[in-house]
Amino acid sequence: MKVDLAQVEEAAKELYIRALKQLPPDVKQGFDALAGRETDAGAKRMLATMMRNITVAEQTDNLLCQDTGIPIYNVWIGRGVEVDGLRLKEAIRKGCERATREHPLRSSVVHPITRVNEHTSCGRGVPVINVDFSERDTLEIEMVPKGSGSENNSWLRMAVPAEGVDAVKTFVVDCVLEAGGKTCPPTIVGVGVGGTADLCIHLAKLAATRPLGTQCADAEGAKLERALSEAVNLLGVGPQGLGGDSTSFAVHVETAATHITMNPVAVNMQCHSARRARAIFRAGALEYGY
Amino acid sequence: MAHYDLATPITEAQARQLRVNDTVTLNGTLFGIRDATQIHMFDRGRKTRFDLRGHAVIHTAPNVRKVEKSAAHPAGYAPICIGTTTSDRMERYTRPLMEQYGVRLVIGKGGLREDSLKAFSDLGGAYLAIIGGTAALETTWIEAIEDVDLDDLNPESLWKFRIRGFGPLLVAMDSQGGSLYTEVRDAAKARRAEALRRLGVR
Numbered sequence: 001m002k003v004d005l006a007q008v009e010e011a012a013k014e015l016y017i018r019a020l021k022q023l024p025p026d027v028k029q030g031f032d033a034l035a036g037r038e039t040d041a042g043a044k045r046m047l048a049t050m051m052r053n054i055t056v057a058e059q060t061d062n063l064l065c066q067d068t069g070i071p072i073y074n075v076w077i078g079r080g081v082e083v084d085g086l087r088l089k090e091a092i093r094k095g096c097e098r099a100t101r102e103h104p105l106r107s108s109v110v111h112p113i114t115r116v117n118e119h120t121s122c123g124r125g126v127p128v129i130n131v132d133f134s135e136r137d138t139l140e141i142e143m144v145p146k147g148s149g150s151e152n153n154s155w156l157r158m159a160v161p162a163e164g165v166d167a168v169k170t171f172v173v174d175c176v177l178e179a180g181g182k183t184c185p186p187t188i189v190g191v192g193v194g195g196t197a198d199l200c201i202h203l204a205k206l207a208a209t210r211p212l213g214t215q216c217a218d219a220e221g222a223k224l225e226r227a228l229s230e231a232v233n234l235l236g237v238g239p240q241g242l243g244g245d246s247t248s249f250a251v252h253v254e255t256a257a258t259h260i261t262m263n264p265v266a267v268n269m270q271c272h273s274a275r276r277a278r279a280i281f282r283a284g285a286l287e288y289g290y
Numbered sequence: 291m292a293h294y295d296l297a298t299p300i301t302e303a304q305a306r307q308l309r310v311n312d313t314v315t316l317n318g319t320l321f322g323i324r325d326a327t328q329i330h331m332f333d334r335g336r337k338t339r340f341d342l343r344g345h346a347v348i349h350t351a352p353n354v355r356k357v358e359k360s361a362a363h364p365a366g367y368a369p370i371c372i373g374t375t376t377s378d379r380m381e382r383y384t385r386p387l388m389e390q391y392g393v394r395l396v397i398g399k400g401g402l403r404e405d406s407l408k409a410f411s412d413l414g415g416a417y418l419a420i421i422g423g424t425a426a427l428e429t430t431w432i433e434a435i436e437d438v439d440l441d442d443l444n445p446e447s448l449w450k451f452r453i454r455g456f457g458p459l460l461v462a463m464d465s466q467g468g469s470l471y472t473e474v475r476d477a478a479k480a481r482r483a484e485a486l487r488r489l490g491v492r
Contacts, residue, residue, distance in 0.1 A: 063353060227489055237478050
C-alpha cells in the first residue's frame, strides 16, 4: 500500500478535533461502572455531571475540555506499507497546525524558556510523534491530546532491587495521594515498571493512555495492575479530590526488562477526559475509530 | 448546606457567610485568569484596567474565535470552549489578588493550599470548586466575552465574561478555615496503611 500524504495530513487534523470532542466508548463504560459502585452521594453527583458533559459536548459539537493538551501522535507502519517517513511526520505536523488554525483550537504549546506561543499547537519536538511497526497491512495513527492537569502529576523513582515490588506498590499509592484532586480524578493511573529511566516513563504514558478494559500483556504486570486498581480506590480521594470511592477507573501497568541493579517505577496519569482517536489506513479506505 | 444565588460583585459579608459544602450559582461578571496573567500582574509589575473589587475570578484559558466586534461579541472574541484549569499552580497569587485587587471568590479545580485558606480567613473570601473537565457544560453558562485585557498573553489574557446561571459550584474552602481538600487528604492518608496492607506490602 502506498500512503497518500495529503490524506494523512487531513486525518491528522481530523483526529485532533475528533479526540477533543468524542470520548471513547470504553471510557464511557468506565463512567457507568464507577457510577454504579459509588457510595458517596456527592461523588455520585459529580460523576453524573461529568457524564452530562460528555452528552453536551456531543450535542453542541464542542470540546469536552478546554485543555487541548500536548498533541501526541502514535504511528504504526504495517508490513507492505510504502511511505517516506520524514514526509509522513511533516504531514502529521501540518494536520495538527491546521486543526488549531481552522477549528480554531487554543494552542496550549509554548517554548519552554521564552514561553512564546506560536498558536499552532506545535513547537520544537511537538507534536510528539512516536513511530513503531506492526504485522498488519495498515498504517495506523492514534492521536492523544494529553492534558496538563494530569501530565503535571508524573513521577519517576529509581528504586533499588532490595526494595522489591513493594517499592512499586508503595510508590503508586503515594503518587495517587500526592495527586489528590489536581489530576481531575477519576483517573487512569499509568505505571511503568522496569526499563531505563526514559523507557520507564514512556511505559507509564502507554499505560495511562491504554483503553480501559485491556490488560497488560505481561501476566505479572496484569496481576499487579489488578491489585493496585483495588488498592487506590480504598483511599477515598474520589472525583475531583473531594471524596468518594471513584478515585481511578483503573491502574494500568506496562513492564520492560531492567538491569540487575535497577528497580525503576514511573507514574503518569490520565484525567477522566481520557481522550484519544484513531485512524486506520487500508488500501483504498480510511477508517476512524478509537 | 445552603444554596446561594449571587450577583457579582459581592460584599465581604456575602463572602464570609459561605461555608464548605454550601453551593453557589453566580450571575453577572466573571474574570478569567491563568498562570501567565498572574505572573505578569504580580511578578512583572503589570496592572489591569479592570476593577476586580468584590468579583470572582476563574482559573481558565479559553478556546476562542476572533470575530468582528459586535453587540454579541463586544471584545471581538466568540467563546468556543471555556473550562477550568488546576488551581494549585497559582497558589501564591490568591493573597495578592485579594489584597491588591479586592477579589472575593476564586473558582477552580483541585483546590488551593494553606496560604490561600489563610487569605480567605484574613480578608474574607472563598474557593468555589467547579468540576474540572466539564468545559462543554461550563461554556453553556457563558453569555459573552465582554472585554479582554493583557491580550498579548493570549490565551492567558485577563478575560471578562458575562455569565448566567454559572453553577452550581461547591464551596470547598471558606473564610472559617474550612477546606474539603484538607479533610479528604487527611482521611485518605489515614487509609494509606490499609491500602498497603491489602497489597501485601511489608
